[in-house]
Amino acid sequence: MKKKILIISILTAVAVSFTSCGRNENAGQSGGEANAHVFYYTFSDPYITSVRSALGRELKDSGISFQDYDGNGNQTTQTEQVQTSVTKGAKVLVVNIVNTGSDDAANGIITLAKNASIPLIFFNREVSNEAINSYDNCAFVGTDAAEAGHLQGEMIGNYVKDNFSEIDLNGDGEISYILFKGEEGNNEAIYRTQYAVEDANKVLAEANMMPLKFYDANNPNKYLVDKNGQWSAAAANEYMTTALASYGDSGNNMIEMVICNNDNMAEGAISALNSVGYNTGSGKKIPVFGVDATDAAKELIKDGKMTGTIKQDAEGMANALDHLVENALEGKPLLDDTDDYNVDSNVSKIRIPYAVYLGE
Numbered sequence: 001m002k003k004k005i006l007i008i009s010i011l012t013a014v015a016v017s018f019t020s021c022g023r024n025e026n027a028g029q030s031g032g033e034a035n036a037h038v039f040y041y042t043f044s045d046p047y048i049t050s051v052r053s054a055l056g057r058e059l060k061d062s063g064i065s066f067q068d069y070d071g072n073g074n075q076t077t078q079t080e081q082v083q084t085s086v087t088k089g090a091k092v093l094v095v096n097i098v099n100t101g102s103d104d105a106a107n108g109i110i111t112l113a114k115n116a117s118i119p120l121i122f123f124n125r126e127v128s129n130e131a132i133n134s135y136d137n138c139a140f141v142g143t144d145a146a147e148a149g150h151l152q153g154e155m156i157g158n159y160v161k162d163n164f165s166e167i168d169l170n171g172d173g174e175i176s177y178i179l180f181k182g183e184e185g186n187n188e189a190i191y192r193t194q195y196a197v198e199d200a201n202k203v204l205a206e207a208n209m210m211p212l213k214f215y216d217a218n219n220p221n222k223y224l225v226d227k228n229g230q231w232s233a234a235a236a237n238e239y240m241t242t243a244l245a246s247y248g249d250s251g252n253n254m255i256e257m258v259i260c261n262n263d264n265m266a267e268g269a270i271s272a273l274n275s276v277g278y279n280t281g282s283g284k285k286i287p288v289f290g291v292d293a294t295d296a297a298k299e300l301i302k303d304g305k306m307t308g309t310i311k312q313d314a315e316g317m318a319n320a321l322d323h324l325v326e327n328a329l330e331g332k333p334l335l336d337d338t339d340d341y342n343v344d345s346n347v348s349k350i351r352i353p354y355a356v357y358l359g360e
Contacts, residue, residue, distance in 0.1 A: 101185030153199025
């Protein structure tokens with residue numbers, strides 16, 4: 001009987017141990033009651049995954065307990081998560097907002113934080129100056145949305161200028177491109193879409209070369225958008241596969257360049273190109289450009305399947321977020337001791353710089 005009781009006790013202890021470990025791992029919690037509650041617009045975004053990993057390391061190294069939440073691309077879900085965390089006694093809120101088309105979602109979360117006197121840090125997905133300035137214990141950590149587009153445009157223009165004859169597959173003197181925007185109403189998507197082409201054409205004009213031409217003359221937008229707002233490889237793959245059925249080698253009107261507003265969509269486009277014998281690492285290739293410099297994109301560039309990307313510094317963003325979280329938990333102003341960061345002059349916003357990545 002004693003032996004039976006001992007076995008049951010051991011099995012119960014093991015079960016409790018596994019349950020506890022699983023709960024902490026899934027939640028992203030680092031010891032004790034979570035002080036920092038971190039809300040991601042979705043765990044499935046590769047760049048956000050990089051930020052989440054980097055921020056988790058930073059917070060753990062700083063001895064800060066934290067809880068991660070997956071909004072799964074749904075603003076209602078995220079807002080309810082924030083409300084629950086406020087009720088649970090969160091000491092600081094760190095929010096990668098889902099909806100960026102207007103300030104409605106951000107203002108709702110600001111109201112929750114303000115009423116509970118909880119410091120609030122938005123990151124990555126832009127929130128307006130007016131929203132940030134509406135609460136004196138609120139800040140934003142992100143990028144200069146236009147910078148990625150400018151850098152990508154210069155990178156594309158210089159590449160086309162230097163490799164025109166190889167890119168112009170049908171010899172018509174123009175380079176036809178397809179562009180995957182990502183999400184409507186998102187500043188990063190808007191500026192990348194605009195400047196990737198606009199700035200590339202400036203480079204080409206200075207070299208007395210023809211501007212880039214969108215592959216489909218019947219599309220007035222001159223881009224394709226992920227209808228679910230997820231910037232996904234699946235959406236780009238579906239669009240690219242469909243486009244290649246009409247614009248390919250057989251019609252002598254092959255799409256000659258792919259511009260993607262993030263690397264995940266670049267991966268999807270490359271997969272579609274692989275299916276028609278392009279960008280396999282050897283043989284036929286068309287240039288594919290992205291943004292983020294994810295590990296997967298770096299590997300594709302290394303293997304000769306992708307041309308270039310713009311690095312969005314996940315580690316730099318995580319470092320700045322960790323610094324602001326520490327300030328909040330110590331009762332300091334959020335932007336205390338941030339002289340080493342790029343801070344906007346009239347609003348509490350820190351900008352993490354981008355950089356061109358063509359391989360190492």
